[in-house]
Amino acid sequence: MKTHRELQQLGLDNFTMSRFTGTSAYYRISRRHLLTDGTNHLAEKAACFWMMDAIASHLCEIGTEDWFVVVQVSVTEGRAVMIYEDGNDKEHARQEIPYTDFPLDSITLYACWDQENWVIMLPSEY
Numbered sequence: 001m002k003t004h005r006e007l008q009q010l011g012l013d014n015f016t017m018s019r020f021t022g023t024s025a026y027y028r029i030s031r032r033h034l035l036t037d038g039t040n041h042l043a044e045k046a047a048c049f050w051m052m053d054a055i056a057s058h059l060c061e062i063g064t065e066d067w068f069v070v071v072q073v074s075v076t077e078g079r080a081v082m083i084y085e086d087g088n089d090k091e092h093a094r095q096e097i098p099y100t101d102f103p104l105d106s107i108t109l110y111a112c113w114d115q116e117n118w119v120i121m122l123p124s125e126y
Contacts, residue, residue: 002103010045012103017042020122030056038122039109046103051082052120054095058084059111059118062092067113071120074106 020038033056080097
């Protein structure tokens with residue numbers, strides 16, 4: 001994992017990430033999936049567009065019956081686990097990533113269905 005200083009230089013420290021509130025633009029990553037300013041920043045600075053693609057593919061499988069999904073990503077020793085749940089501890093899916101250089105120990109993201117698209121966002125943008 002990166003040190004606090006390294007995360008700060010990348011713009012991935014808690015202070016910088018918490019400054020994303022709302023969004024001024026949406027970034028389309030597929031026909032039905034959008035990133036906010038914060039998740040686009042995360043994808044660019046942490047080089048983790050793979051994570052956004054994984055989330056998008058699971059959201060397609062989960063469907064829109066639950067319009068809100070919490071994605072918890074935990075990284076240990078270069079391996080990641082992504083858990084998709086409804087926000088009330090009901091797990092929809094789980095994915096193990098055998099190798100990652102994702103620089104954070106963990107991150108939580110939200111995805112909301114807006115009747116046309118899934119919007120993937122940071123919790124501070126909800």
